[in-house]
Amino acid sequence: MNENTCAITGHRPKSFPWGYNETARDCVLLKQVLAEQMRALADRGVTDFFSGMAQGVDLWTAQLALDLKKDRPTIRLHCILPCEDQESKWPAPLREQYRSLLGQADEVVYVSRAYHRDCMLERNRYLVDNAAVLLAVYDGTYRSGTGMTVRYAKERGREIVMIDPISRDVTHTGGR
Numbered sequence: 001m002n003e004n005t006c007a008i009t010g011h012r013p014k015s016f017p018w019g020y021n022e023t024a025r026d027c028v029l030l031k032q033v034l035a036e037q038m039r040a041l042a043d044r045g046v047t048d049f050f051s052g053m054a055q056g057v058d059l060w061t062a063q064l065a066l067d068l069k070k071d072r073p074t075i076r077l078h079c080i081l082p083c084e085d086q087e088s089k090w091p092a093p094l095r096e097q098y099r100s101l102l103g104q105a106d107e108v109v110y111v112s113r114a115y116h117r118d119c120m121l122e123r124n125r126y127l128v129d130n131a132a133v134l135l136a137v138y139d140g141t142y143r144s145g146t147g148m149t150v151r152y153a154k155e156r157g158r159e160i161v162m163i164d165p166i167s168r169d170v171t172h173t174g175g176r
Helices: 025-043 057-071 092-104 119-129 145-155
Strands: 005-010 048-051 076-081 107-110 133-137 159-163 170-173
Touching: 005 057, 005 119, 005 145, 025 057, 025 133, 025 159, 048 057, 057 076, 057 092, 076 092, 076 119, 119 145, 133 145, 145 159
Parallel strands: 005 048, 005 133, 048 076, 076 107, 133 159
Antiparallel strands: 159 170
């Protein structure tokens, strides 16, 4: 595994107090902390960011990776998708954002061509298995895809940079 790789996981908008309102103060501040953490990772040599491209944190950080790439051409965005048409039932603006990000990605990987019960779990494991660091926006909810991904990363001995979505406190565990 390449030490210069970072997978990203985080909650969907419905899990945040501000929901889908990305102009809410707390959402703007969370995105600033995400950008700071991604810059810090890039400063220490991380060049490849892996996004599962779900609504919320995944899409935000995919855009942040592309923004970083403007100043640092070595940055690469890898979109790791659970299946084709993941976005088919999303609202039109989110589908447009998703497709735009995919069009700008350095790599698009489909873990499965067709949707099946475990394709999201397989996508999350692919993210962890192919990255040295996991950047997680995680509120501690045990029964969530993000929670499962964080626990899997711990089992695999990955470095984890965790951001609490409400307090925006950052903790580092494992790895370097």
